[in-house]
Amino acid sequence: MSALRMAFNELRRITSGKLPKLAVLALTLVPLLYAALYLYANKDPYAHLHQVPAALVVEDEGATAGDGTHLDAGREVAQELVDGGKFDWRRVDAEQAEAGVRDGTFTFALTLPADFSRALLSSGDFTPRQGVIVLTTNDANNYLGSTIANQVVAEVRRSVSVKVGTEAADRFLLGFATVRQKTAEAADGAAQLASGQQEAYDGAAQLAGSTPALADGAAQVASGLTRLRDSTGDLPVKSRQLADGARRVADGNETAARTAEDYAARAQELVNRLDAVNGDVATRLRALGFTEEQVQHVLGTLGEVRRPVDDANGKVQGAAGQLRALATGADQVADGAAQLAASTPALTDAVTRLTDGANQVASGTAQVRDGAARLRDGEQQLVDGANRLRDGLSAGVSEIPAPDDPTRESTAGTIGDPVTVRGISQTSAGSYGAGLAPFFLGLATWIGAFVLFLLLRPLSRRGLAAGRAPLRVALGGWLPGVLLGAAQVVVMFAAVTLVVDIRPVHPVATLAFLLLVSATFVAVLHALNALLGAVGKFVGLVLLILQLVSAGGTFPWQTIPVPLYPLHYGLPMGYAVDGLRHLMYGGTASGVGEDALVLVAYLLGGLALSTLAAYKQRVWTPSRLRPELVL
Structure with missing residues (x-):
């Protein structure tokens, strides 16, 4: 009896009758229900955040800046949040917000306190303090809701910081224009001062030159x-x-x-x-x-x-x-x-x-003579100082920037928000659901392979009784699972791509890889059931749990505890998830080849264990005739 014949007989056994056929159909739809429904429900939750109720409390009283302009930052921020429509913002007072977050009416609350605007303007009075945005959350309502709220507040904080920083930088740059104008006026005044000082020096020099003769004449007159x-x-x-x-x-x-x-x-x-x-x-x-x-x-x-x-x-x-x-x-x-x-x-x-x-x-004339000499020397120093002041101010005017309005506004914007992120996405999932799809497709394939052996017999009893070769018996028990697993994969893949609208970059290669994953998982679970019987089903369930935490389907696998690293490297689902990511998002093919080789190794290993089980079961024992545990 060939392996195909044994496989055909097994399929005919589980479909002989209306109810068995319905059971096979149900088993085929299990991965669809698990993967497609979950991905459909979580395809793009961020697009529905506008349905999440959030409390918005505006207590800001506003403030007046030194130049007379009025700032009402709290109401401006509140209006931007409402206009943004990311959440179902509801304007309430502080008591309603706190009570609503506590009883679940609101997922979280955002409060802009009374001194919010005054705090933003405090740096201008050299009494700086930070503006405070109060975020009230309750993880009992929803943990991810609180996490998203923290991200929203961080974005609000960044937006306010950019706006305040840009306005401050704009005032600062306008101050440059005033400084330049006043410096130019000072430079003109310094030039006039230098000119007048030079004239004063010339007069002092003439006075110093004439006073010696005056002093000598006065001395002669006094002597006479x-x-x-x-x-x-x-x-x-x-x-x-x-x-x-x-x-x-x-x-x-x-x-x-x-x-x-x-x-x-x-x-x-x-x-x-x-x-x-x-x-x-x-x-x-x-x-x-x-x-x-x-x-x-x-x-x-x-x-x-x-x-x-x-x-x-x-x-x-x-x-x-x-x-x-x-x-x-x-x-x-x-x-x-x-x-x-x-x-x-x-x-x-x-x-x-x-x-x-x-x-x-x-x-007195002698004193005048000496004083005139000192005056001349002092005037020379004043002339030198006035010239340096004139030259320094003139040079300083050219060093002070005088940007035009567009340049000033652009510069102020850059100072207020100096860093921008230019995202370079080598591959892109496109949505939250698509990002989770590789993990849940792989997980659904394992679950689909697991439930198949609730109906399928791992090894053909007729083949064992007839003394067929163990490899042939093992293949005969594996092939029905491969065929049904392929049906599961085709139905699941069609629903995910056509109904849920998650489109892989390489659809044919993705489907082929999913078929390989299904065949590998079927081989592993087939080997466990053939070798361990009812205990093998339990081991398959345990392996499912271990792979849930170690495959790296949601967070990067490096974030799991170090003691779990061997599970990631040693179990097949991590390789299945990695290969599906590359094929669905457009990653490098070299990584997919390595993942496929590992899965093939698991497949061959499963068949080897199934062959070993078929070999061992050629001899009937009392435990086989009357097993202690039947599932």
Whole structure:
């Protein structure tokens, strides 16, 4: 009896009758019910988060910034959440939110406290504190709901941080424009200061150049006045003596002058007569046209004639005049000497005071000279400093950025949100359900293979009784499971791809790999049932549980405890899940080949164990005839 014949007989045995046929149909649909329904229910839960009730409490009172703008961050955030529609947000007060989360009315609650806006503006007053968003959760409602709520709050926090950071950066960049403008004005003022300082230095230099001569002149004046004071110290005494002598001389001269004037009057009377004659002659001569020189010559000739008289009169008149002049002069000298004697003390006092003042002036001008030199040196330093200030401010203006509005807004946005994520997806599942599909397809295939041996006999009793070769008997017991497993896989794959709409990147290869997985799982469970009987079913169930925790179907398998690592490497479902991921999402084919080789090894190992079981069961024992446990 061939292996195919034994397989055909087994299939005919389990389908002989209406109820057996329904049982086979039910077994075929078990993987479909497990995988397809679960994936359908969890295909895209994030698309239905808008049905999850969440409480939103807005207590923010708003705040006014230093520039007068009003910020109502709490209500803005609340409006963004409501408009986003990710959850069924319901505006309630704090008591309703807390009670709702506690009794399950709300999955979680989000509270924006009264000082939320004030906290966001606190950095501008240099009293910084963080704005607080209060998230109230209750894992008794749903643990994943709380996890998703934490992600939502993290996104809200990031959004608020970006907005606040962007606005702060925009104000900061606007401040740059003000700083640039004021710096430019300061640079202009510094240029004017440098120019004025240069003029001041030039004046100080001129002053410093002229004050030495002034100081020298003042010193010379003071020296001269000192000598004058020393030489006029006895002048009052001598001037008084001079005044007294002059008065005595004046009195004697007055007496002599009066006597001489008496004699002169008599002589003059004679001469006047002669002068009258001369006057007539001169008048006539001038009338006749003679020049003044000629007239004087004639008069001179007449004068020669009357010379003795004139000489005598002249001497008399001269002597009288001289005496009178002498007397008058002596009197004036006496008066002047008296005045001089009276004013000489004041003069000497004035000379003394003038000398003292000149000495003070000389000392002051020396100080002015030294101060002017210091002023010139100080002005030079001020000029150098003003020039450096001018140059530094001018250079600083060019260093201060002055972005236009689009650049400023773009820069502020980058400062507020400096990092963005550019996702590069080498492969993509597309949805939450598709991400879980490899795990649940593999799991459903194991469950499908497990339930098959609730009806199928692992080994053909007729083949064993007829003494057929153990390998042929093992293949005859394995092939019915492979055929029914293939039916399970085809139905399950069709439902997942066509109804649930999870489309693998390589559908044909995925189906072929699932058939290999099914054949391998059937071989393993067939071997357990053939070798261990009823205990083999229990071992198959235990292996299912172990593979649930070690296959890495949800989280990366590296996250399981280290003691479970050998289970991942030693059991076949991890390789089935890995291969399905690569085929469904478009991963590398090399990994799939390795996974397929491992599964083939498990398949051959299962057949080897089944062959061993067939070999051992060629001999009937009491335990086989009356087993202690029957499932």
